[in-house]
Amino acid sequence: QVQLVESAGGLVQAGGSLRLSCTAPGRTFSSYAMAWFRQAPGKEREFVASINWLGGITDYGASVKGRFTISRDNAKNTVFLQMNSLKYEDTAVYYCARSNGVGTTSRFSNYDYWGQGTQVTVSS
Secondary structure, three states: OOOOEEOOOEEEEOOOOEEEEEEOOHHHOOOOOEEEEEEOOOOOOEEEEEEOOOOOOEEEOOOOOOOEEEEEEHHHOEEEEEEOOOOHHHOEEEEEEEEOOOOOOOOHHHEEEEOOOEEEEEEO
8 A cells, every 4th residue: 555645734825835745655656657636625626737757747737837836856755736826716635646657647547546635725
């Protein structure tokens, strides 16, 4: 069983920034693409961003493109999500996920391991 451990989220004012991190066991991290998804109350889980196994290719959901940045440090088995210009509608539980392949993808079914989720709340 692969355990993905996310950092604590938090409460931030609209327009502010927050960075999330997620760590995973070494052998199960560096060879796979990683992603962030989120789920707001009453809504389906939404793709936020993904990054390929080497970190050179990224992909973003339309609602966060230009504001969020995904990155990874394979030496530290960690993936990051830098969130800038936060909006009230970014409020959600954010999940880190490990893909079953090396390339970026927004397809929910391509991710086989998930973190426990961390709450991000943006006040308007």
